[in-house]
Amino acid sequence: MAARQREISVSEFFTKNRHLLGFDSPTKALLTTIKEAVDNSLDACEEAGILPDLEVTIQALAENRYRIEVTDNGPGIVKAQVPKIFGKLLYGSKFHRLRQSRGQQGIGISAAGMYGQLTTGKPIVIESRTNRRQAAHRYELVIDTLRNQPVIKRDIEVDWEAPHGTRVAIELEGTYKKGRHGVETYLRQTALANPHVEIRFQGPAEGEVLAFQRASSTLPPEALEIQPHPHGVEVGLLLRMLKESKARRLSSFFQTEFSRVGPTLAQRIVEGAELQPRSSPKRVTAEAAEKLIASIRQVRIPAPPTNCLSPIGEERLLASLKEQIAADFYAAVSRSPAVYRGNPFQVEIGLAYGGDLTSDDLVSLYRFANRVPLLYQQGGCALFKSVLSTNWKAYGLQQSRGALPSGPLILMAHVASVWVPFTSESKEAVAGYDEIVREMKLALQEVGRQLARHVRRTQRRRDADRKRAYIEKYIPHIGIALQDILGLSEKQEAEIVETLTDTLARSRKM
Amino acid sequence: MSSKTPVKSAATSVAKKIRTEARGIRTKILQRKTPAMKFPVRSLSNVVYRPEKGHFQIKGRKKERTLTVGTVKTFAQTLRMMAFSQELIETDDMATKREAYYVSKNWDDARFNEQPESDTVIEDVEALFGVNREQLGFVPEEKGGDVAGELIVVDHDRDTGEKLRIDCTRFGSGAYSIPISVEQLQFETNADYILAIETAGMFQRLVKHSYWRSANCILISLGGVPTRACRRFIRRLADDHQLSVYVFVDGDPYGYSNIYRTLKAGSGNAAHLNEFFCVPQARFLGVTPGDIDEYDLPTHPLKDVDIKRAKDALKNDPFIQHHKPWQEALQKQIRMGVRVEQQALAKHGLNFVIDEYLPRKMANKKAFLP
Structure with missing residues (x-):
């Protein structure tokens, strides 16, 4: 059987x-x-x-x-x-x-x-x-x-x-x-x-x-390999690492197999689990491993190195958006690296607004994990939820309750990490770790502020244009009326209309 | 009390005023300054009650309409209306307010969409120059009011100029209609007083039973808030023949502070003209809040708008504020929370009003409200 x-x-x-x-x-x-x-x-x-x-x-x-x-x-x-x-x-x-x-x-x-x-x-x-x-x-x-x-x-x-x-x-x-x-x-x-x-x-x-077409002729910075950070390991992985390690003592095991752990921290971790720094990693029982994990949680360990990440970068994001999307305004934000459960990660947001994009529809959100597009399970993805819970009205877009904002906008959300936490093996939706959601929101707010500045500026310009058109609709009637009342010549009437149009265009009361 | 005719006194001077205003605006424009027009504020808040003259007089408060984005449309419309008015004056023509509204349809973007908009602009122009709309060439299309009783109106045939003597006792069950312009009319009468009535229904009843004959009076139907022509007609008639004017309206805040007060002291809207369009000798006969108890009349509860109107009048109407009896009457009505209609008197029989109510009232004129 x-x-x-x-x-x-x-x-x-x-x-x-x-x-x-x-x-x-x-x-x-x-x-x-x-x-x-x-x-x-x-x-x-x-x-x-x-x-x-x-x-x-x-x-x-x-x-x-x-x-x-x-x-x-x-x-x-x-x-x-x-x-x-x-x-x-x-x-x-x-x-x-x-x-x-x-x-x-x-x-x-x-x-x-x-x-x-x-x-x-x-x-x-x-x-x-x-x-x-x-x-x-x-x-x-x-x-x-x-x-x-x-x-x-x-x-x-x-x-x-x-x-x-x-x-x-x-x-x-x-x-x-x-x-x-x-x-x-x-x-x-x-x-x-x-x-x-x-x-x-x-x-x-x-x-x-x-x-x-290629929008940038330089490769992204090479991502270096790093050792795991103690805050990212669980009992099962720790046990396997203990078994496979060539280190002969527990204290050297922590120093050689993990990033950011020196002699002092290694000793503190081992002693915190009431184990001997000199004892062999291979002899650690499952019970002792759990104590080690508990001890790791108590110890303050510096954040992992972030040279293992290869973000797209603000400049290249902008270049890429400009190459692929015809819009009026582009913005990009690359957050500094952050850490969730010992794993370094980095959030990036790109944005294209206006131009050929249609304004009636909901915003198009493109999600990426380690530069790979995520096309399915948008609803279950932390990147999507972060966009939803951002108040886009503050940035000049319309947004119904519980929906994506609407407007002529394409949003790119990228999370790069040594270990992107997906909700399932098919790797279609990012899990909602607090740290990731927080970074997403900060990045969204940053591009949002840039967008708001642009929207306001465009709005002001459009308002001014509309006001000018409005004024120019009625000024001729002032000319006609004055011509009728005062019996003015065509030339005198034209002079009134011209002068008044000019005066109102300059007026700050516009 | 001035009884001098306000109409056609200075048509050319109005045209001159229009030209002066236009010239000032043109000068400002050519100086690259934003032109402005100054209008008296047309509301009760800008009038003061002159008891010695008996009408509202305008206070000095003015609003300035500077030419900006927000005002450019109205500004252009006001100027075009002034130009149209000037044309009417110079061609000795006239237009009703509705016709003026239709004329504006030629003005492309400056046209009016609804008549109230053009009416407001005409009233603005009136107030701007401190003249009557008839002087601007505009006439109202509204009915002036109906007259029946001991009165002969002397008018002239439009074509022949022949004198026409119109006997207001000879309309049978109908009535003489007050024309839009009343300045040319003359009156012959031996009546004792004028009775001004709010509703057409009550007027009909009194005419049908020839109340005017038994009471030797002139009946005038106001048809709601009296028009300027109606007010002017009553004023001239009362002045010329030293007649008393008694007013008989529904017992509600609208009857008191809108119909009666406008008849007696004028309106806040055209305050610069109240001098001519008011009837200071008017006295209030009824229906008073006190009548409700005295005559055991059926009532209706006051609506929210009634209560608001009464409180408004107490707070803002200079006429009501001057007359304590009116304040007491309005306060009493608010307290009672009910209103009463003229025709409620029918409860005691259809002719109760003729046989009982009016005679009892006329027997005690001192009780009339001011």
């Missing part, structure tokens, strides 16, 4: 959890597949210090059957890495490290490949070239669901023009839709949050071509 269960475990795991992983509807499955491939490509390019050039192609094969192709100019992948990256669910590289990256759990692209294989029986096709001296390879990867193992079925050399890069192709059952949750929206928002990226898109229909 147990053996049978294991045999079907991979596909069953997937089938049971597809809603958590973002494959719960055919529309979403197609979008998630593209999303995961794009995330992977961007992460790979940035790690290698390459300005990303992406090409996304969707080909309609039959009704509800598509071939997704994402090509990048990244560093390429060597053969040994291919199965790990594309074939294993929960492949470990990203899970343990604390550094800002798009994918967080490493489920993504392999789940997409699994979905494609389950719905069409076709392998994932990966083409990659790592440098000028190596030929490009084309791998066909199949997941052996019996043994939960990825297997490279074919490996042939192919032509590849660029010196390096990777192309992933997945065939799947899905539905291609436009609109709020469509591929186009996702790519547009990705370009907004990643001004250093260039994306070309070919949709399933003929001539359905889009190009998102």
Whole structure:
């Protein structure tokens, strides 16, 4: 019985959890597949210090059957890495490290490949070239669901023009839709949050071509990897770290495995749990670990380093908004890094107002976590709720109770963190930690104030124009009346109208 | 008491006033200053009651209408109305207030949307120059009031100039209608007094039973707040023949402080003209709050607007403030919380008013309110 269960475990795991992983509807499955491939490509390019050039192609094969192709100019992948990256669910590289990256759990692209294989029986096709001296390879990867193992079925050399890069192709059952949750929206928002990226898109229909131009030719600052901060660990993780650590004493364990802990703090933590600093980390029991956690909570520890974050930055946010959106006014705010439960994070808000944007609708809110657009579950997202609970009337917008403000406005909300707290594994909504909500609100208030200044200025100008038009409507009648009463000539009448218009235009009573 | 005719006395001088005002405005404009017009404030707060003259007199308070964004429309409309008035004067024509409203429809953006707006502007111009609207060439279209009884009105045929003697006893069940302009009229009468009546219903009853014959009086129906023509008609008639004027209206604050007070002392709205359009010799016959008890009359509860009107009159009306009996009457009415209509007298029989009420009242004229 147990053996049978294991045999079907991979596909069953997937089938049971597809809603958590973002494959719960055919529309979403197609979008998630593209999303995961794009995330992977961007992460790979940035790690290698390459300005990303992406090409996304969707080909309609039959009704509800598509071939997704994402090509990048990244560093390429060597053969040994291919199965790990594309074939294993929960492949470990990203899970343990604390550094800002798009994918967080490493489920993504392999789940997409699994979905494609389950719905069409076709392998994932990966083409990659790592440098000028190596030929490009084309791998066909199949997941052996019996043994939960990825297997490279074919490996042939192919032509590849660029010196390096990777192309992933997945065939799947899905539905291609436009609109709020469509591929186009996702790519547009990705370009907004990643001004250093260039994306070309070919949709399933003929001539359905889009190009998102690069708005900044510098890569975002590299995010450094950091060790966990003591305030962010829980008992389970602490126990595993204790078991895996090479440190021989508890005090050195805390100093080497955590950030911001020196000899004094390490000693205080250990003694606070009534343990010996010299005792071995491997011997710590679950009970003692809980005491350690309690002790950590009592000790004041400096905030974690924030060089692990890579925000978009105010300047690049502005450049990106100006490149992608035709508006009258732009504002951007990058808050300083802050910390929730030992995890550094940073909130950014971008705003575009007026111009071609329509004013009757509710504000469009684009949410991002580590530069990845969040298209679903807006209602459950802390970023959305922060926008709701901000008083936009104070900033010159209209807002009904419990609704987004309305006006010609696009709002971007970005939270960057080594560990973005999502409400679920499908990574669609940010959880409402007090610290995050507070930072969001401060950022929103800051852009709000900038917006209010602009709105007031525009309003004043419009009022002045309206007043002038109003005055100019009636001044001629004063001229006509005076002409009638005093029997003036046309010239004398014109003189009155001209002089009076001029006087009123200068008048401060306007 | 002045009885000098205010109309057509100085039509050319009005045209001159208009030109002077226009010239001043033009000069200001060419000096690059914002022009302004000064209007007397047209409300009760800007009048004082002159008991020795018997009418409201305007106090000096003026409001200035400076040409700004907020006033440019009214400013332009006022000037155009002045130009229109000047045209009327110079062509010896006239226009009703409604016609003036329609003429403004040629003024594009400066046109009036509703007649009350153009009426207000005409009244502003009247007050600006301290003249009667007839002097500006505007005539009201409202009815002046009805007359029946011992009176011959001497008028002239419009075309032939022939003298017309209109006998107000000879209208049968109908009545003579007071014209818009009454200055040219002359009167012949042997009546003892004038009885001014608020409602057409009561007037009809008294006419039908020829009350004027038995009482030897002239009956005039006011039809609510009396028009200027009606006030002027009664004033001239009463002055010329030394007649007493008794006023018979509903027993409510509107009858007291609006109808009666306007007839006797004039209005706050056209205070510069009250001198001519008031009837200082008027006395109040009824229905008084005291009549309710004395004649056991059916009543209606005072409405909120009635109470507000009564309190307003006590607080702001210089006429009421001058006359203690009126204050007592209004306070009594507020206390009683009821109002009474003229026709409530019908409770005691349809002709109770003729057979009992009026004779008893006329027997004790000293009890009339001032």
